[in-house]
Amino acid sequence: MPRLVLALCVILAAMLIIASPALTQTKAQPKAAADAPAAQPELWELMESMAEHLAKAKQELGKEGGLPAAADHAHAMQVLAVQCKVLTPPMIAELEPGAKRDELAAGYRRAMIALTQRMIALEIAILDENTEEAGKLIDMLIDDRFQGHLKYKET
Secondary structure (H helix, E strand, C coil): CHHHHHHHHHHHHHHHHHHHHHHHCCCHHHHHHHCHHHHHHHHHHHHHHHHHHHHHHHHHHCCCCCHHHHHHHHHHHHHHHHHHHHHHHHHHHHHCCHHHHHHHHHHHHHHHHHHHHHHHHHHHHHHCCCHHHHHHHHHHHHHHHHHHHHHHCCC
């Protein structure tokens, strides 16, 4: 008899372990996953990472033999810019109602496209070993970051 009770307990425990994901899911979970505030830290982290790559690209540009690393940082910024662009429209939809929301989303997308184009130009200048042009583009990107934060950070 004790073996039978033990066997039943083991079977019951196994069933609970297997069923536990289904038991913990509720109808409220999908809504929580779609909440915009959850995406906010991720967007901020991506933006900060982009700024770090920009600073590193500028440092590498001034170093002897630093062009390959500077090009890698320029490429990483492009990837991050696209990720930020993808994350933002759902967040804007949560923050702004109606026509203003649409205008803000379109403006942000245009700004991110222009930023990405400048990052591509930076990578090309680095690959062409045109450090003067690359330096100018880095300065423009620093200004773009400042202007973008003035316009979009409060939203």
